[in-house]
Amino acid sequence: MNNSEVDEVEEEIFLRSVQFNALLIQHYYMNYVYKTPCMVSSQTGNKWIMEVLQGNDSRCYNAFRMQKEVFYRLCSDLEVQFGVLGSNRTSHIEVMGMLLWCLGQGCGIRLVAERFQHSNETVSRYLGQALDHVCKLGKHIMRPSENEFNGVASEIMRDNRYMPHFKDCVGAIDGVHIPASIAPEKQIPYIGRKGIPTQNVMVTCNFNMQFIYVCAGWEGSDHDTRVFLSVLRDPEMNFPKPPPGKYYVVDSG
Structure with a gap:
């Protein structure tokens, strides 16, 4: 192989290296710098859950498998017993709505994320917190009452x-x-x-x-x-x- 052929091979290798690096830069930019917004629906989770809770009674039961008053009492009891769920951007009621929607409809995290317009990571974290609170409440309320076993039923x-x-x-x-x-x-x-x-x-x-x-x-x-x-x-x-x-x-x- 003469010098001119060696130069051509080196030039081709250099060009391919440049192209490969350009593709890597483009991939990184599109995925981590210029990300296309995902959850952009105007019907946010909080807006939707407020619409359901303020609407016909059947909507609340169909969505969360419980009546409005039961939903509000559950949220209140959990807040009093174990503290507030959520954050400044996500209310205590919305977090409980995510959990009850997931359990009542039998859907996964991705569908909950789409319905409430949050990322999968956010939904997973809030569902874990809400489940912990509900399990603690279950142990607190599902127990014999005082004098349960005294006398005859x-x-x-x-x-x-x-x-x-x-x-x-x-x-x-x-x-x-x-x-x-x-x-x-x-x-x-x-x-x-x-x-x-x-x-x-x-x-x-x-x-x-x-x-x-x-x-x-x-x-x-x-x-x-x-x-x-x-x-x-x-x-x-x-x-x-x-x-x-x-x-x-x-x-x-």
């Missing part, structure tokens, strides 16, 4: 079919399988007799049809007995054990 007392046979019964325990959205590589432990990924949830209720204890998160393949025994053996689970002579009714599981 009025529902037993006034029904001749159950009195006096169940006079010492204080409630019922049962399990339920809730469909769960699990990553494919992690689904196997959650697939049990239902044939789909589920969580095995153990609940305890009193005769007023109120939940007084809930244990969630177990894989769907776990047997009800295993969930029940784990709750009994772990003091940190705070299971409301009945006093001597009292009992819960359960099924064979």
Whole structure:
């Protein structure tokens, strides 16, 4: 190869290097410097949720699966018990709206982000905070009331079919399988007799049809007995054990 051919090869390599660097600069500029705005809808999340809450009662129920007064009470209780969610730009009510919309409609973070006009990162962060608050509130309110296990339940007392046979019964325990959205590589432990990924949830209720204890998160393949025994053996689970002579009714599981 003579000198002229070497010069041509070097020139071609140089030009290709320049072109490659130019493409890198363009890519960086378009993605990190001159970014096209994404969430630009005039119907922001706050505007939309205020429209729903101030509109027909059915709109609130259809969107958040609860009545307006229940929605406002939930927001108020969470704020009083555990502090304000959100920020200067995102209100406490909007954050709860994101969570209830996500749970009530069964949608993912991307759809919540589009509906409320926030980034995926912002929505993910707020949903995590709201879930923490709701779980804490659940532990606070789903528990036996004072003197729950004293005396005989009025529902037993006034029904001749159950009195006096169940006079010492204080409630019922049962399990339920809730469909769960699990990553494919992690689904196997959650697939049990239902044939789909589920969580095995153990609940305890009193005769007023109120939940007084809930244990969630177990894989769907776990047997009800295993969930029940784990709750009994772990003091940190705070299971409301009945006093001597009292009992819960359960099924064979």
